Amino acid sequence: MTTIKYYWEDFTPGWEYESPPRTLSARQITAFAREYDPQSYHTDEEAAKSSPFGGLIASGWQTCSIAMRLMCDGYLLQTSCIGSPGLDELRWFRPVRPGDAVRLHTTVLEQTRSLKDASRGSVKFRWDVLNQKDEVVCSMTGRQYYVRRTPAQ
Amino acid sequence: MTTIKYYWEDFTPGWEYESPPRTLSARQITAFAREYDPQSYHTDEEAAKSSPFGGLIASGWQTCSIAMRLMCDGYLLQTSCIGSPGLDELRWFRPVRPGDAVRLHTTVLEQTRSLKDASRGSVKFRWDVLNQKDEVVCSMTGRQYYVRRTPAQ
Numbered sequence: 001m002t003t004i005k006y007y008w009e010d011f012t013p014g015w016e017y018e019s020p021p022r023t024l025s026a027r028q029i030t031a032f033a034r035e036y037d038p039q040s041y042h043t044d045e046e047a048a049k050s051s052p053f054g055g056l057i058a059s060g061w062q063t064c065s066i067a068m069r070l071m072c073d074g075y076l077l078q079t080s081c082i083g084s085p086g087l088d089e090l091r092w093f094r095p096v097r098p099g100d101a102v103r104l105h106t107t108v109l110e111q112t113r114s115l116k117d118a119s120r121g122s123v124k125f126r127w128d129v130l131n132q133k134d135e136v137v138c139s140m141t142g143r144q145y146y147v148r149r150t151p152a153q
Numbered sequence: 154m155t156t157i158k159y160y161w162e163d164f165t166p167g168w169e170y171e172s173p174p175r176t177l178s179a180r181q182i183t184a185f186a187r188e189y190d191p192q193s194y195h196t197d198e199e200a201a202k203s204s205p206f207g208g209l210i211a212s213g214w215q216t217c218s219i220a221m222r223l224m225c226d227g228y229l230l231q232t233s234c235i236g237s238p239g240l241d242e243l244r245w246f247r248p249v250r251p252g253d254a255v256r257l258h259t260t261v262l263e264q265t266r267s268l269k270d271a272s273r274g275s276v277k278f279r280w281d282v283l284n285q286k287d288e289v290v291c292s293m294t295g296r297q298y299y300v301r302r303t304p305a306q
Contacts, residue, residue: 059218065188082205
């Protein structure tokens with residue numbers, strides 16, 4: 001049982017978090033892709049060489065999933081988060097290649113009270129995934145729902 | 154080596170595809186979540202019972218990843234697809250629970266020539282993921298890049 005440290009109230013605009021880096025191996029890239037995204041530039045190092053990417057790259061869904069894991073490990077499991085309605089924008093700017101070390105940078109954009117439920121609120125975030133060259137490889141904006149520490153009066 | 158059957162030219166507005174259903178087990182849900190999204194309502198059947206979802210649900214990233222796999226198996230591996238710049242919108246409307254059978258419905262919204270490269274174009278899609286009750290559990294709009302069968306003149 002994890003203790004909740006952060007509630008809706010704590011995610012004020014400008015709140016930031018940066019995760020440690022996580023290095024992705026060719027084996028991890030192909031394992032994910034064989035199950036979920038078996039395009040040859042994600043599954044086959046040889047075939048990938050003749051693709052427009054010139055070599056193996058991670059599925060964009062794996063990049064998002066790793067961002068989620070970095071978020072969980074960094075702070076989300078210590079929060080009152082109760083899900084997400086989705087994203088307003090998701091961009092894959094650059095490929096993630098074997099050996100790349102990616103990290104998550106979270107910024108709070110907006111904090112919104114729930115009009116329907118005094119015990120909850122939503123938070124709009126920007127999530128950037130950066131590589132070891134500080135290039136943004138993926139960027140998302142979206143919302144998550146959080147329980148409030150103190151219900152609205 | 155897969156033969157390319159569909160090029161950019163084939164994805165005219167209104168083109169549709171519907172995949173066969175794929176059933177998700179509790180084991181598959183928790184396996185994905187332990188690696189990528191270890192929130193307790195994704196990893197722990199007991200803990201999930203006292204969550205707002207009342208039971209185990211799949212990570213939204215797994216729903217997207219399964220949609221990608223259904224797309225690959227259904228048509229994408231037979232196309233000239235060379236990646237995606239991202240999504241304009243992603244919504245998770247309903248939870249996906251153990252035993253749910255989800256399927257992908259693809260619709261082409263727009264077909265756009267590349268101004269930079271006569272050999273390529275982009276296609277804007279709507280992708281809906283439906284469950285066995287025909288409820289939309291997840292919906293996305295976004296673009297993919299495709300090589301043209303015949304370069305623009």
